[in-house]
Amino acid sequence: MDTEMMLSADMKVLMNHIYEFKKGVRQMVLYTFNKRYESSVKARLDRQNIPYLTQPVGETCLNLFFGRQECLNAIQLIVTKPLNKLTPEEDFILGAMLGYDIRVQCERYCERKCRLCRQA
Known part of the structure; x- marks a missing residue:
């Protein structure tokens, strides 16, 4: 894990979302983040066996949906275009x-x- 990732406020937000998901506060999370963290974000979710989907947002960001597989299955059917569409x-x-x-x-x-x- 690189130092820049550890210090990023965005990554702290992700860690809070993961905590809330694991505690059952949320069944699904939408998190938008800079693409430069993509490999680190995916690796963290993979290590914790949390299913996820990504969707590009412009040139530099990604939307990350993670949570219960049933929710992600529905997201794949509903979110087939940019969120603003x-x-x-x-x-x-x-x-x-x-x-x-x-x-x-x-x-x-x-x-x-x-x-x-x-x-x-």
Whole structure:
């Protein structure tokens, strides 16, 4: 493990996400990080037998989904494009799966859906 990785605030966030997942606080996590840490991140998850998926975000970042295999199976069916291209329904499901506040997800869904209705 290189020193830069050990000192990175981003890597500390990852370690907290892993801790919460292992304690059962989260069933699935979405973590966005710089590609330069990709091999270290994947190695850590592999060592802990945590399943994951990655998705490119622009030139320098990756989205990392990790958690229960059932959740990742659903993610593979739902998240087939960049997150900012998800439909309001797909975005709602993803937020719910990530454990976001369901009331806030409902508000977000209604706002996005109404915005789309006005554009049509």
